[in-house]
Amino acid sequence: MAVWFSKQARHNFASTGAFWPTIRLCSRGMQSLPQPQTPEPLVEGCPVVELYDDPRDIENILRVLYDPVLFISPKQSSFAMVVSLVRMGRKYEFDKLWIVGLLVLLEAGIPMTLAEYDGLRDASYELGFTDKHPGLYIDILNLLREHNILAFLPSVYYIVIQKYSVQQLFDGVPRGDGTTAVLTTQDLRQCMLSRDKIRRAQFQPGYALSWLSPTPLDTIGGAPSCLAFRSRNMPAYATTSALCLLDPELSDNVHKMLRRNGLCSTCCDEARAVQKAGRQKGWEDLPSFFDLAPWSELAFELKIIMGGPREEGMEWDFL
Incomplete structure (x- = not known):
């Protein structure tokens, strides 16, 4: 200077x-x-003040400072802008700027509840950013980890292991501009360990796929078609990380599919009930699969960071 x-x-x-x-x-x-x-x-x-930050970050911050209407419609913001707000806000202690970055992440669709996750999955995991690219969730995960923003990590971790193949987790995902979104070594390790942990847990009592495990009724005279269905489908589900399945109450197709494939009416009803309760338990336990604190603690931390809960219709008055 x-x-x-x-x-x-x-x-x-x-x-x-x-x-x-x-x-x-x-x-x-x-x-x-x-x-x-x-x-x-x-x-x-x-x-003249010399800054050694990324010129794009400086440009984005100046754009926000001189043109606050950029955030009148947060869902039309770019992820690049979020990165700049969080990175520069944390570095220079512009608290309101990086908090706005977190709010934009929420508005763009990062889920904090099972219902929000269902909505995002129904939208094919498309977030409300203007600069979407195939490796976006890896970039989001890297941003959260870089700045130790824990509240969004359970859902973002889960989406990453759901959305990307093992090869993509190891090799990265091309962004489409000649660069590649790559996980850090630490996050790659976490994703692989958590992926395996989820696959082993999802058949345990209380989780969504536990109905595929043999029941006492099966061993004392259950319908042969039900036994055959379970033995046939359990290996197929073992290759997926289906902790938070679709809500079976949202569609009769699940029930029809189970009946069509040989499950009796009683077992179908049981499967739907177990899946409905199990998917909720899966979401509630999700942070533990990634070695994170419970949702309640993560949400409280986010509330403290943001200075209290955001009320409906709250203005984006960060200047």
Whole structure:
């Protein structure tokens, strides 16, 4: 930085109509640093401040500061803008800016509830960003991990292992612009371990696929068609991570499919009931599969970060 301004200097500078910065928490200690001996060039009477951040981040932050209407419709924001808000907001302690980035993530569709996850899955995991690309969820996961934003991690981790193949998890996913979205070594390890953990747990009592496991009724005279159905389908489901299946109450197709494939009416009803309760349990337990705190703690942390719950119709008054 070429020149330091005191409060009085800033006042005098402002009276000329030129731009002057506000001293923030991130720059309070700079006054004690040595002043440069050689005068630096000015631009229209203003000192030049050198920043070493990504030029795209600086451009995005300036766009937000000078054009707040960018967030009148948060669902039309770009993910690149979210990255800049979070990265620059955290680095320079512009709290309201990076909090806006989190709000935009929520508005774009990152789920915090099972109902929100169902809606996102129904939309083929399409988020409300203007700059979508195939590796978007990997980029989102990297952003959350880089800045230790834990509240969104369970759902984003789960979507990543649902959406991408093992090869994509290891090799990365091309963004379409010549670059590739790649998981960090730590997140790759977490995804593979959690994927295996979910596949082993989803057949356990209480989870959505537990109805595929043999029951006492089967062993004492269950219908042969039901026994055959379970033995035939359990290996197929073992290759998926189906902790939070579709709600069987939303469609009769599930019931018809089970009956058509040999499951008796009693077992069909049981399967639907188990699946409905199990998918809720799967969502409630989701953070534990990724070695994270329970949803209640994650939600409380997010509430504290954002300064309290956001009320309906809350304005985006972050300036």
